[in-house]
Amino acid sequence: MKYPRGHFPGGLKLAGHKSLSTQQAIQAAPMSKQFVLPLHQHIGEASLPSVEVGDQVLKGQKIATAQDYVSVPLHAPTSGTIIDISEQPIPHPSGLSALCITLEADGQEQWVTLDPVKDFTTLSEHELRQRIRDAGIVGLGGAGFPSFIKLNPHAHHHVETLIINGIECEPYITCDDMLMREQADTIVEGIAIIRHALRVKQCIIAIEDNKPEAATALQEAIAKRSGLGETDVMVIPTRYPAGSEKQLIQAVTGKTVPSGGLPIDISIICHNVGTTYAIARAISQGEPLISRIVTVTGEAVERPGNFDTLFGTPINLLLEHCGSTLSEQDNLIMGGPMMGFELLRHDLPIVKTCNCVLASVGEPQSTAEPLPCIRCGDCAVACPASLLPQQLYWYTRANDLEKAREYNLFDCIECGCCSYVCPSEIPLVQYFRYAKTETMTKEAEQRKSDNARIRHDTRQDRLALEQIEKAERQRQRKAALAASKKAAEAEKQADNQESQS
Numbered sequence: 001m002k003y004p005r006g007h008f009p010g011g012l013k014l015a016g017h018k019s020l021s022t023q024q025a026i027q028a029a030p031m032s033k034q035f036v037l038p039l040h041q042h043i044g045e046a047s048l049p050s051v052e053v054g055d056q057v058l059k060g061q062k063i064a065t066a067q068d069y070v071s072v073p074l075h076a077p078t079s080g081t082i083i084d085i086s087e088q089p090i091p092h093p094s095g096l097s098a099l100c101i102t103l104e105a106d107g108q109e110q111w112v113t114l115d116p117v118k119d120f121t122t123l124s125e126h127e128l129r130q131r132i133r134d135a136g137i138v139g140l141g142g143a144g145f146p147s148f149i150k151l152n153p154h155a156h157h158h159v160e161t162l163i164i165n166g167i168e169c170e171p172y173i174t175c176d177d178m179l180m181r182e183q184a185d186t187i188v189e190g191i192a193i194i195r196h197a198l199r200v201k202q203c204i205i206a207i208e209d210n211k212p213e214a215a216t217a218l219q220e221a222i223a224k225r226s227g228l229g230e231t232d233v234m235v236i237p238t239r240y241p242a243g244s245e246k247q248l249i250q251a252v253t254g255k256t257v258p259s260g261g262l263p264i265d266i267s268i269i270c271h272n273v274g275t276t277y278a279i280a281r282a283i284s285q286g287e288p289l290i291s292r293i294v295t296v297t298g299e300a301v302e303r304p305g306n307f308d309t310l311f312g313t314p315i316n317l318l319l320e321h322c323g324s325t326l327s328e329q330d331n332l333i334m335g336g337p338m339m340g341f342e343l344l345r346h347d348l349p350i351v352k353t354c355n356c357v358l359a360s361v362g363e364p365q366s367t368a369e370p371l372p373c374i375r376c377g378d379c380a381v382a383c384p385a386s387l388l389p390q391q392l393y394w395y396t397r398a399n400d401l402e403k404a405r406e407y408n409l410f411d412c413i414e415c416g417c418c419s420y421v422c423p424s425e426i427p428l429v430q431y432f433r434y435a436k437t438e439t440m441t442k443e444a445e446q447r448k449s450d451n452a453r454i455r456h457d458t459r460q461d462r463l464a465l466e467q468i469e470k471a472e473r474q475r476q477r478k479a480a481l482a483a484s485k486k487a488a489e490a491e492k493q494a495d496n497q498e499s500q501s
């Protein structure tokens, strides 16, 4: 299906609350004494510690290595001593703990020797990808997918269009907006590097029409940069969730990513502006990814803003720095109010996927149960993935996960538009998150039991084959014995006949 440029189905017009955090330039976050660094800050396998407790490390030094193809290394955000490697609470919707490396800063900020590249065009696509991987770069829009993989499409995929995502459609979040305003030249350098790695002809930088300063800054940076090739800024109407990858592609190109498919299936690759900036720094300065811009905002902080924050910095240090007025009944959210998740503690560390810390004044919680579905259809109208949320709701409530899958449960991007508009206040997206997790858990268990069955069947087949081979060997031995006995008797008989004659 094709949509008119700038549009996608459904979506919402939300109050932005963006000006809260765009009143001042990006600042350096306060320096922490300790940094807690979770080893799993990306999609895929967690990285493996390559340091031990007691080791002295330099800023930017690799402290954990990639464990698998879908994995990236982790680097020290400052110089200091490794004081602990153990399970610690991490910022995650589950509220669970995971393995973390704790670094105590020595205050020296002493960098490891960096290896910048003067002219990236002298590097092959493979060398660029390897450097981007070694720098630990993952998608900074929130997904955390290792970026080098998106720069390595399979041979049978041809990339026609590179889309740089400068949308930032969730209310309150402004880190990408401020980065585009202040670092447009470096973002454009990153685009040139990605274009070189992908050999792509066309690039579109998509920005919503509520960020005119960012659009102007990028247009000026493109005009200054020679040899960039066809690169345009496209300003699209502000509508949530325009920054979600599939909706972005619809809005920019009018094309639809097939159900269960990826953008590369229609020859498109998307990268976030923050990721593009990190790629430029990794190649041109040789710097690994050790920090990111984080928006700290909400009505429960006195001085909201955007902060260049080293990974592992405790959130409460940022909150204190911004004049937090958070009380017991207020909410602390990582991400935006639509797709973010509540943090149960304030001392959790900033990680690669954290674009915003939202300290919002708590509204009195409705204790009433959701009302029954009245089949008004508002959720279907709002759904940007063209799903039927009320049907999905029936099936997930009835725990009929098969049927929910048939209704394209896995195309749900968990944007929350359906819950937002539902007059019965049914927390639809929570049902869908639960159903997806349940389905994936069941499938993983099924795969495990299938593998166990295959292993058992293979063993049985091997034992049966061994039995057959053993029986065959016994038969052959018996036959050989009988043959040699027969031959001996024949020889004996021949000897007897000879002696008688």
Ligand code: SF4
Pocket: 372, 373, 374, 375, 376, 377, 378, 379, 380, 389, 390, 393, 418, 421, 422, 423, 424, 425, 426, 428
């Ligand atoms: S919006 Fe709510 S009440 Fe209306 S159809 Fe959807 S689930 Fe039912």
Ligand code: SF4
Pocket: 379, 382, 383, 384, 385, 386, 387, 389, 411, 412, 413, 414, 415, 416, 417, 418, 419, 428, 429, 432
């Ligand atoms: S949460 Fe899922 S079902 Fe609900 S509107 Fe978003 S994509 Fe559609």
